[in-house]
Amino acid sequence: AQSVTQLGSHVSVSEGALVLLRCNYSSSVPPYLFWYVQYPNQGLQLLLKYTTGATLVKGINGFEAEFKKSETSFHLTKPSAHMSDAAEYFCAVSEAYDMRFGAGTRLTVKP
């Protein structure tokens, strides 16, 4: 069964600094990979997804992620953090009819 590991339950960066949120996956088939963001007291919003094709995918709000099969990774990056990026971020993997989430990484952005 597929699974996701997010390294670092809490990441803190300064405004304008690089954001790097790590995600490693395990899957018995070519995975479909997703990053979701959750703002306080809200549902999950899709940031970006990888299905097939280009391994560098761009999402909303300036985020991007690169699928690296050799490293079984799908890390999320953003060149310059903004205060509004403060939220919980979840990496997810899908093999079939379900989607399995990582434990989440809380991003804090300091002024």
Added chain:
Amino acid sequence: EPEVTQTPSHQVTQMGQEVILRCVPISNHLYFYWYRQILGQKVEFLVSFYNNEISEKSEIFDDQFSVERPDGSNFTLKIRSTKLEDSAMYFCASSGQARNTEAFFGQGTRLTVV
């Protein structure tokens, strides 16, 4: 923009009572899901539903849980005899196709079992 709608936003129930959480998926979607998130913890998959039957379920989805699509628009999660540990945020999601399309999530129902 189409969205997934969940009601109620907050449900308080006594231990042992039955609860039904309701969801209206996006109208042309075919795949429906329930997830839960215990406070401060990860989002956990409960069940997926396609073509009027369960397509996959997790170990969490035991006999006290059931899902139903009673009509063409609603998708419900029933918990027969709630326990304290069922207290969580429950998210409904839907997608247009399997796997390769994003799942759209509702805003969640916060279930509190007292």
